[in-house]
Amino acid sequence: MLTLLTIKDFAVVRTAELEFGAGLTVISGETGAGKSLLVDALGFLSGLRADSGMVRHGAERAELSAQFDLSDAMPARDWLREQELDEGDDCQLRRTLRADGGSKAWINGRPATLAQLGELAGLLVEIHGQHEHQALLSKASQLALLDGFGGHEAALTAVETVAAHWNALLREREALSKQGDVSERIAYLEHQFAELQREALEPDAIAELGATHRRHAHAAALIAACDGAFARLAGEDAPSMTRQLQQTRSELMRVVEHEPRLADIDALLDAASIQLDEAIALIERVREDLDLDPAQFEDMERRLGRIHDLARKHRVAPEQLAAQRDALAAELELLRSAGQRVTALDGEIAAARKQWQAAAAKLTEARTKTAKALSKSTTALIGELGMGGGKFEVALEPNAAERPDANGAERVEFLVSANAGQPPRPLRKVASGGELSRISLAIEVAALGGDLVPTMVFDEVDSGIGGAVAEIVGQKLRALGEKRQALCVTHLPQVAAQGHAHYRVSKAASDGVTQSAVEKLDAKQRAEELARMLGGVEVSKEARAAAKRLLSNVD
Template sequence: MLKTLSIRDIVVIERLDLSFEDGLCVLTGETGAGKSILLDSLGLALGARAERGLVRPGAERGQVTALFELAATHAVWGLLRDQGLDEGAGDGILILRRMIEADGRTRAFLNDAPIGVGLMREIGDQLVEIHGQHDDRGLLNAGGHRRLLDAFIGADDALAALRRAHGDWDAARGLVSAEQQLLQAIRADEDYLRHSLAELDKLDPVIGEEEVLSARRTLMMQGEKLRGGLGEVLNDLVSDGGADGLLRGAMRRLERMPGTGGEALDGVLTALERASIEAGEAIAQLEEMLARFAFDPREQDATEERLFALRGAARKHHCAVDDLQDLRDQYAARLSALDHSENRLRDLVAAEAKSRQNFEKAALALRQKREKTALSLDRVVNAELAPLKLDKAKFRTRIELLPEEHWTADGGERIEFEVATNPGAPFGPLMKIASGGEQSRFILALKVVLAARGSAPTLIFDEVDRGVGGAVADAVGERLAQLAGSLQVLVVTHSPQVAAAGSHHWHISKRTRKAGRGEEMITEVQALDPSARQEEIARMLAGARITDEARAAAAQLMQR
């Protein structure tokens, strides 16, 4: 609950420190005394929108600090744990502070750690509910009605099951979508892939083939030139008997010469024989080389054609020749994935259909529970209307089935509280159908029914008794006191009957004081003891001139 509220330099509040208790806390005062400023100040600490006009004239900045004491089981600790900000969970103390500079800039703090205003607002929504005629974030906001009905049902388990089913369905839809996109991308290139794969299969590239073919082609081109020169040399060596014939002819003549030369010619004959043998070897090697360079022109043409085909394919696919084999494997894998993806897509679609059925089953179970319990909620809320002078009004919970595109993890229906203020009048949204005073009483009736289930620990009602008096005001006071039995309730009121129902009472007043050469208005808040409470309630009954009769009537009200 809210324990303390400290305000510095906000509008007409210079310095104010308030301590609150549990039970029904009443704030009263003359119109214009500053009650709305007090609530606006608290709103700042809860993340409400800030404006530069909120800073007291002449001050550099304004500041509001709200201290809360919470049970260790309060849901806000889970929120803070997710943000890494749950240091205060041990002692149950949570402090929200908001500073606003004169130029409109603001800063937000949680237990003196800076936080964003959005997070402050989210925290504030779990700590305090402020209900009044301009309540657009509480019961008048249809966006929260489903949550309130589920709290009344006690639907935590069913809602958790529904959200799990929705998460499974959402994940399955994501897998189907991803597979469809992959399949679409493959199909878009299918013709190109199949044509390219057929070409590469026909080409059948081999890694390293280009280097081998290029070397072979170079050898054949060079061999053609060498073969011509070698042929001419060989021809010179073998034509007209050749070098070997000349050498052997010379040897025969020397051998037939008369023997005067004797042993002197042996060396010459040996040299000529050696030369003849080497000449024969040279001729044999030349013939062998000519045979080796005797390439088939068709082979050379085939080599060049193959090399041209490989390099042409590489240019077409913007890769190296040695990468063609890997590219062929990639194309084959993508086409294989096409068939696999089609099979996988069928499996994923079947799984998605099953997860959808599971969600629909869980959603139907929760919807039936909501529809059944909505009748009970309508019955108990309508029972609260007559004592609040709304006996001609009717309340109902409308459950509207939504098309599939609007289904969420919370279900497939829209839930809104509606009212009809007169017999025969059509039902409509609470915010549009009911007047300001009626709205406040409808909200009070709803909170009496719903407070024990899913309510913030602190409720604030701003002039919930507007436009009513007498027995109706008594009923409003009784229900506020009933609420305060389980929650902390703060009520700003002009009704003496409501004020008399309070456990604690503060009086808000405004006075002028000297400031420089002029005067300024400031707001003050005073906690009232029983005697002062009686005097304030008597003032509310009698007006400016308080009579003994008014004091007696006030005492009687306080004894109820």
């Protein structure tokens, strides 16, 4: 819901700030005062092409800003989250138009493209009137409105799910078909796989081979070091460290009775003796494992050489060769079973096609019923809105696409005949802006609750009508405002009286420059404004009395 619209240096408006609430807000004013500028501001905030002529004379740029409450706009919240532009429950659209023709846009304070601005605005506000920016004119929006009005969510979800599955199968089938004859590829992969399979390529095996190779490469030095250490620690030819340690303990124990602390030293030496014995035993085991075997060393050299050659060939580290081997095995398996998979896919695709057709048929049946109901109710409303003889039709057009469509088996086109005897034409081709606004109003009222856009704006929806029809238009707008936030620029008091809130736009000359001002009216001011709209420049007692009656007749 739109909560705040701020305008600065825009056309003849120096500055204006409008607060909006739920329900119907009407905007009135004298001809040429700039009532539609508020709609134009929303249009530019919705991504319309920049127009330097909209910058107030003498200003460098125009600044426009709109604040929205997203509690009733879940699609917009989802879009912001996907674009990583979300800021809680509120959203701000901001745009500047420069006098040199340039413009900038922001969403929640972050720079945005006009395309992003347009996408988001399309989920927040819908403008009806003599403007090109009208979501209801697109077939996609018409289809969404029809499905929303008919409550087709479950049927549409079923079609979307089956269509996604069918499309996935088709993509897999196409990918396999593009491979063509894979016999050469299979032969190549088999050769590569055989080379890798001949070696022990697990990372632990390669690491163990490397360590064993290093031991053999330095076997002579290792043997000499182990022999020397053993001789020093436990050798029999010279005083060994073990023997010296035992002699030291014996000498100390002979005099321990004279110095008790020597017992602590003996305990330490005893522990050292145990560790020394363990070290000697380990040296013996290491020495037994060492062997100068040139043949075995050469074999390890060749194995390491082959592993490094394979790593260079496949452009991976030696430790990644096992993963490369497994990947080749998986691709071989896939290619060998490709023919079988294609055959299986043909059956799965045929089954998915039948499932989609069944789900789409149910959706088509529901849409057909909904289309008749919407056509009937909208046609009745068109007549009430001063277009007697007019007719509205919801035409379902078969979708000729060969691939599965998540939106079902048809497209929707809203057709309108504004006068009796005229053939129905697409809504987007209706020439009269006033007629288009009233038809849009009729559709929205007939489809109350079916349109997900929370804010609807009607510009001069009452153009060319008056009297009882004007009162009906106002009543329908108020009824729409009970379900959705509605804004209406109007020149008719019968329509203005139906508003839940009322703004007046006035113009005056200041320093030789015409400027517009926007004012929210209280109850007394509102009655006076309605009297002006009824009586013109000279506001009579009768006009004021009629204005009070209009206000008193509003539910």
